[in-house]
Amino acid sequence: MNLNKHDFNEVVNRKMTAAEKWDGMERVFGVTDVLPLWVADMDFKAPASVIEAIEKRVEHGVFGYTLQTHDYKLSVAQWMQKRHQWTIDMDWIVFSPGVVPALSFAVQAFTEPGDKVLIQTPVYPPFYQVVTNHGRELVMNPLQLQQDGTYVMDLEALERSLDDGVKLLILCSPHNPVGRVWSVEELEAISRLCAERGVLIVSDEIHADLVFEGKHTPLAMISEQIKNQCIICTSPSKTFNIAGLNTSNIIIPNDEIRKKFQQTVQLYAVGSISALGSVATEAAYNGGEVWLDEALEYIRDNMHYIQQFIAEHIPEIHVTLPEATYLLWLDFRSVNMSSDELAAFLLTQAKLALNQGASFGTEGEGFMRMNVACPRSIIEEAMHRLHSAMQNLRAQR
The missing domain is CATH 3.40.640.10 (Type I PLP-dependent aspartate aminotransferase-like (Major domain))
Structure with a gap:
């Protein structure tokens, strides 16, 4: 991974900055103890x-x-x-x-x-x-x-x-x-x-x-x-x-x-x-062009990591890599939950805040939108949380 001048691995604390993505979770989801992977902005510092x-x-x-x-x-x-x-x-x-x-x-x-x-x-x-x-x-x-x-x-x-x-x-x-x-x-x-x-x-x-x-x-x-x-x-x-x-x-x-x-x-x-x-x-x-090119490389690496992790550990979920945007459109339909049940499961069991696919239209039922423009450590934590929640779900069924 070529990071050159920009350290996209840096975790910037956005809490208490009136960031909608972080400080708006309680208003939208009713919780604060989850990883926010919803609002479509990046967790990276802007170009120098x-x-x-x-x-x-x-x-x-x-x-x-x-x-x-x-x-x-x-x-x-x-x-x-x-x-x-x-x-x-x-x-x-x-x-x-x-x-x-x-x-x-x-x-x-x-x-x-x-x-x-x-x-x-x-x-x-x-x-x-x-x-x-x-x-x-x-x-x-x-x-x-x-x-x-x-x-x-x-x-x-x-x-x-x-x-x-x-x-x-x-x-x-x-x-x-x-x-x-x-x-x-x-x-x-x-x-x-x-x-x-x-x-x-x-x-x-x-x-x-x-x-x-x-x-x-x-x-x-x-x-x-x-x-x-x-x-x-x-x-x-x-x-x-x-x-x-x-x-x-x-x-x-x-x-x-x-x-x-x-x-x-x-x-x-x-x-x-x-x-x-x-x-x-x-x-x-x-x-800002060099920063952008490096950010795109970093984001694509995050996507490949998620795709590989899910393929190996959570086969119930299907990941198709997008041609553009830093948003993954995750297919949870095989999990057999309603949109609200799926969102609640991810919030309470995986401790993840994603966008409900149904909010994008009826065609989005069974899907969730995930923002992956954040440091790899956050992505890794999200995948491990999701894996653990899915293991528990399998054991209950």
């Missing part, structure tokens, strides 16, 4: 370039209203070009305090109450909420689970749903929680179907930098037509573990769509970037 930039900004001592500078936007554009070979115009970049708020803004800007919005399930729970909370009709296009544990799009069902008056499609690319990196062919198919019907695509690409297999293709690169019919949601938050700085960059090539989106953002007066979010993002994109 980010920490140094924030320290320098703090030394200045004044944290007034802040602009998105030319250098800030240039750092975003250069990152997209270098990491994804996507050439963007800096004028396309619109600030949002987060990707989920951006999804909500898009739903409000481009649909009316009662309009249909399509999502591909199982999917990140806020995808449901940004539709139903605003009185839109939710249309689900379930992904198809294959025998090897991977998922594919059901394009025939998608076409039928789009023909039924869908106005907007929210795409998760790469997909959370199943970890797919959609192929160019898949993106071409979904783009063609939406382009033919005038359906706007809002593509959540927050995990775009966290790819292990294949290559992420920004949706706007698929065709000139879809470039002018999509909104691309990006952020450095997952990539560099700076989610708490609430900084996202929404990239909208179409002038008319961009202006309408900006008008909706302005309605809620949240269009101003924070002083620390600005410098952190710029520093991350300009100086």
Whole structure:
């Protein structure tokens, strides 16, 4: 394992720092004595370039209203070009305090109450909420689970749903929680179907930098037509573990769509970037790439360790390595428990806090989502706890 300058084995004590992942366990799970492997942030320190930039900004001592500078936007554009070979115009970049708020803004800007919005399930729970909370009709296009544990799009069902008056499609690319990196062919198919019907695509690409297999293709690169019919949601938050700085960059090539989106953002007066979010993002994109590459190597090693451990000791659980994200979608269906029973078992017997698969949709019944972006010692402890709990369960049955 090549750790170079960054020690990802370091256990950083996040307790009593108002960390949702650690200090929010009692509120969500009703317990505090478990390992938190749920909220999708890392337990690693951010890149040194980010920490140094924030320290320098703090030394200045004044944290007034802040602009998105030319250098800030240039750092975003250069990152997209270098990491994804996507050439963007800096004028396309619109600030949002987060990707989920951006999804909500898009739903409000481009649909009316009662309009249909399509999502591909199982999917990140806020995808449901940004539709139903605003009185839109939710249309689900379930992904198809294959025998090897991977998922594919059901394009025939998608076409039928789009023909039924869908106005907007929210795409998760790469997909959370199943970890797919959609192929160019898949993106071409979904783009063609939406382009033919005038359906706007809002593509959540927050995990775009966290790819292990294949290559992420920004949706706007698929065709000139879809470039002018999509909104691309990006952020450095997952990539560099700076989610708490609430900084996202929404990239909208179409002038008319961009202006309408900006008008909706302005309605809620949240269009101003924070002083620390600005410098952190710029520093991350300009100086965090080595850290990211090493973090990805470390996370993938964690995944391989878990896959091998479970194969050897807990054959009831099936692990399919994701193509992207630092999230494992664990298949517990052979354990034969309901979603609530499984979550309770993991909390009380294994002392582990994971995300219930059912919270991502009915297709997630029997699955659990596990965040593995943490030091190996925590992963090893989690596996030993899970092994012991499963041994006790076998003995009881």
